[in-house]
Amino acid sequence: MDSLFNSKFMQAIQKGGQKFGASHFVGAIQGGMMSLLGVLMIGAFAQIIQSILGPTMLHLLKPTDAWYGYLNLPYQFTMNFIALWVVALIGYQYAQNLQLKSPVITMLDALVIFLMIAAPVSTNKAGVISINTSNLAAQGMFVGFLVAGVVGRIEWFCQKKDIKLKLPDVVPGFLQNSFSSIIPLLIEVVVFLGIHILIITVSGGRFDLASGFIALLSAPLGVLISTPGMFVLMFIACLLWCFGIHGSLILMSVIMPVSLQAVAVNAKLRAAGKALQYSPAFLCAGLAVAGGTGNTFPLVLMGLKAKSQQIKAVSKVSLIPGWFNINEPVTFGMPVMYNPIMGIPYILNVLVVTLFYLIGFKTGIIAMPFIPITTVLPIGFGDYLGSLNPFNFVWDYLMIIVAGIIWFPFFKVYDNQLYKKEQAEGKAEAANA
DSSP, X not given: OHHHHXXXXXXXXXXXXXXXXXXXXXXXXXXXXXXXXXXXXXXXXXXXXXXXXXXXXXXXXXXXXXXXXXXXXXXXXXXXXXXXXXXXHHHHHHHHHTTOSOHHHHHHHHHHHHHHHHSOEEEOTTOOEEEOXXXXXXXXXXXXXXXXXXXXXHHHHHHHTTOSOOOOTTSOHHHHHHHHTHHHHHHHHHHHHHHHHHHHHHTTTSOOHHHHHHHHHXXXXXXXXXXXXXXXXXXXXXXXXXXXXXXXXXXXXXXXXXXXXXXXXXXXXXXXXXXXXXXXXXXXXXXXXXXXXTOOHHHHHHHTTOSSHHHHHHHHHHHHHHHTTOOHHHHHHXXXXXOHHXXXXXXXXXXXHHHHHHHHHHHTSSOOOOXXXXXXXXXXXXXXXXXXXXXXXXXXXXXXXXXXXXXXXXXXXXXXHHHHHHHHHHHHHHHHO
């Protein structure tokens, strides 16, 4: 394995990844995502508590109960608004990386533009004004990247060319910064609103800038719902995640209707006492069986014994969410995105686990689902409740071992790299003290 990581191919990937990660914008994405860890943790724990107390497990609360709604609020305003917080943090971090005079103003401008194109306002016949928040969740993250990057570059260009409304030097700095942002923000509004209106016009109102991009990614995926095609879909979903695009959400928009239909067919067959049917859509379980998309739970377990303090800290806070198949803390905190060393096993283990699912279904080792389960549950519970087969519960934990074998060598390399980096930074701080 050492020879693999020391090969010219792996060295080139690592160098390319380091060079890619050294760019101002990629650095802003990584910094912004890692800064979201606290927000994601609160949302994850709220979701876990709601699942335990709600109709999924203990049945202490009903969806109509007030307390069920109260427990849902932290999730709604953390994970379900994640694109909004991504735009704010990346916009601020990117402005700092570009050495703009007022990163806070850039962050504010990016939020204005993002809300303008991703959260359209509508008024019904009764005169009630509402905001569409669907693109403020994870599906809007990539559009958020685009907004933060373009806004940062426009403001960098305007600062470099001194394009701004100028005030006398005696005017306080915060007021000068506010006036200086008027022209750049006007340019940003014209650019983004122009593209937004153009897409709405061309599509006859079916799409806007945000929804059009998701549709563009989803359209070619529908033709791949077959057994070989599912492996292609798994690869695409994980690859998109490695670049910060919510690949699993895009995949689910295509697979979910097919999967629910296949489960409904099996429910009728089960009621009639007939054999259940296999559907390629069932292979989608391999994407997130062990800790969420990318099967990151074994990575979390390894990270508890890591030499790197960063990995160890992220793993500790990711343990309980990971058991509930909520992987955002480890995906953003490790991070996996824009990280070739972590990206390779992130994709590879999903393909191998999906292959195991195919073998399991075809040989009858595991039972096919006939009950739709669409809520957050700990590892094993979803597959058991969907099939009522005890071995399906055991199977999920066996997949932790399968995924872990693939994660381990890459984890060791990354842990050593971060540990050396932390040691060098510690010595540098001690020398400057």
